Amino acid sequence: MTDIRFYHLQNQSLEQALPKLMEKVVGGGFKAVIKAETQSQIDVLDKVLWDYDPASFLPHDKSGCDFPDVQTLYLTTNDENPNEANVLVLVDAVKTADLESYERCLYMFDGRNEDIVAAAREDWKSLKEGAHTMSYWQQREMGGWEQKV
Numbered sequence: 001m002t003d004i005r006f007y008h009l010q011n012q013s014l015e016q017a018l019p020k021l022m023e024k025v026v027g028g029g030f031k032a033v034i035k036a037e038t039q040s041q042i043d044v045l046d047k048v049l050w051d052y053d054p055a056s057f058l059p060h061d062k063s064g065c066d067f068p069d070v071q072t073l074y075l076t077t078n079d080e081n082p083n084e085a086n087v088l089v090l091v092d093a094v095k096t097a098d099l100e101s102y103e104r105c106l107y108m109f110d111g112r113n114e115d116i117v118a119a120a121r122e123d124w125k126s127l128k129e130g131a132h133t134m135s136y137w138q139q140r141e142m143g144g145w146e147q148k149v
């Protein structure tokens with residue numbers, strides 16, 4: 001059973017919020033696959049994870065790298081898990097056929113985009129019918145998260 005956590009971005013962009021969540025993932029001793037819809041999104045997230053804080057380091061790489069199996073964070077547009085991650089991060093309602101092989105899924109979606117919000121609502125309904133633990137986290141005004149459901 002996968003623990004699915006919906007993260008509703010309202011006050012920060014994905015680029016601002018993702019590194020902080022990935023610090024918690026890495027700090028907890030987990031590995032993650034971060035899945036986005038397009039290669040251009042992957043390229044942006046790759047740059048963000050390198051540049052977000054000069055005093056911090058989030059070990060990561062993206063699909064096509066030489067050693068995907070040793071990456072702590074692995075960015076991709078495909079359903080793949082070469083680093084044997086136990087956390088899956090889905091960006092902006094991207095779909096996956098491989099949810100069951102992860103302990104936890106962080107479903108991050110942009111609350112300022114009506115199409116993405118509508119897709120997230122549909123995904124919530126669909127996933128809730130499965131045998132998953134579900135929670136909904138809403139972004140606070142000054143950052144951070146508050147569990148609503």
